Each structure stands twice: as structure tokens, then as C-alpha cells.
Amino acid sequence: MNFLTFFTATCFLLAMPGPTNTLLATSGAGIGISRSLHLLAAELFGYLAAIALLRLALGPVVSGIPLAAVVLRVAVSVYILGLAVMLWRVNARELRGGAVVTFRQVLITTLLNPKAIVFAFLLLPLQAGPFELLPWLGMIALQIVAAGAAWIAFGATLGRGARRLGHPEIITRTGAVTLVAVTGLIWFQSFLSA
DSSP, X not given: OOHHHHHHHHHHHHHSOOHHHHHHHHHHHHHOSTTTTTHHHHHHHHHXXXXXXXXXXXXXHHHXXXXXXXXXXXXXXXXXXXXXXXXXXXXXXXXXXXXXXXXXXHHHXXXXXXXXXXXXXIISOTTOOTTTTHHHXXXXXXXXXXXXXXXXXXXXXXXXXXXXXXXXXXXXXXXXXXXXXXXHHHHXXXXXXX
């Protein structure tokens, strides 16, 4: 894959709604852009760590033991559904009180994000060594930060609208429903590829 194709595919992948983007948008909607920016570090570290782990350790295990992929999918689904329940239960008073999305939640969600698998095994050159991957990883890092900031800004815009309507709980409830939908898509896609 050439660099332009890689850049375009990565842009589209990072722009798609998913668990991490949902949390970033929810935070932007709940507490605003400036107070949510620290979550970009969690997203960046989560993706880069997940890619490294997948390439070095989990890739050989998952490809060699099909049951490992199912167990991993179940673990990711349970975590994402737990986040959805947590977001659904947040009330308007808690939203006014501060952050409903934590650094840790974004980090763990990103570590478990299925997009990392696409980066690790489909978009990055499979035969490339660690040093050969540095320019590719640098490009991914820039795109992760840019896309994450866009999701936070998008959430902040939606949050202002929800507060003007007098229903700030729409923010977290929409995030919860989106997380459930993402989990459903993960399983639907798994059944299609099986």
C-alpha cells in the first residue's frame, strides 16, 4: 500500500463512529473542548500501544487459535456495553458537575478498539520492522490527534444544542446508544466474516 492510499484509508477509519470517538464526543458535549483535550493523549497512547501489542504478541496467538479471537471480541463487547450502561445512568446534575468520561476510560476503550486491529494488520505494511514503521506510525499519530479533536469539537457543538433544548441527558444517552450500536456492528461483522 502506498502512502497516499494509507493516509486516505486511515482518515476514513478514524472518522467513522466507534467507541473511542463516542467517548470523545460525549466528553466534548459534557464539559467542552478545552477540558476534554487531555483525552487525546489517552487515545493516542491507546492506539499506539494496541498496535504494538497486536503486532508483537497477540497477532500470532489470534491467528493460531481461532477461539482467542472470539474471547477477545467478547471481552471488548462486555467492556463497551458496560460503558454504555454507565453513560446511560449519568444524570443532568452529574453532567453539570464535571467530566463523565475519564482518561482511563478512553485509554482502555482505545486499547480494545477494533480499529487498532485494522491498523495493525491491514493498513500497516506487514513485513515492515519497527524502525521501518516509524513514518507510518508518525502519520497515524497525527491523524489520531486531528480526528479525536474533531470528534470532541463535534460533541461540544451537539452538547450546546442539547443544553439549549433543556435536555443535557441527551448527550450521554446518545453516547450510550451509539456504543451499543457499535457493539452490534462488531458482532454482525464477525458473523458475516465467519
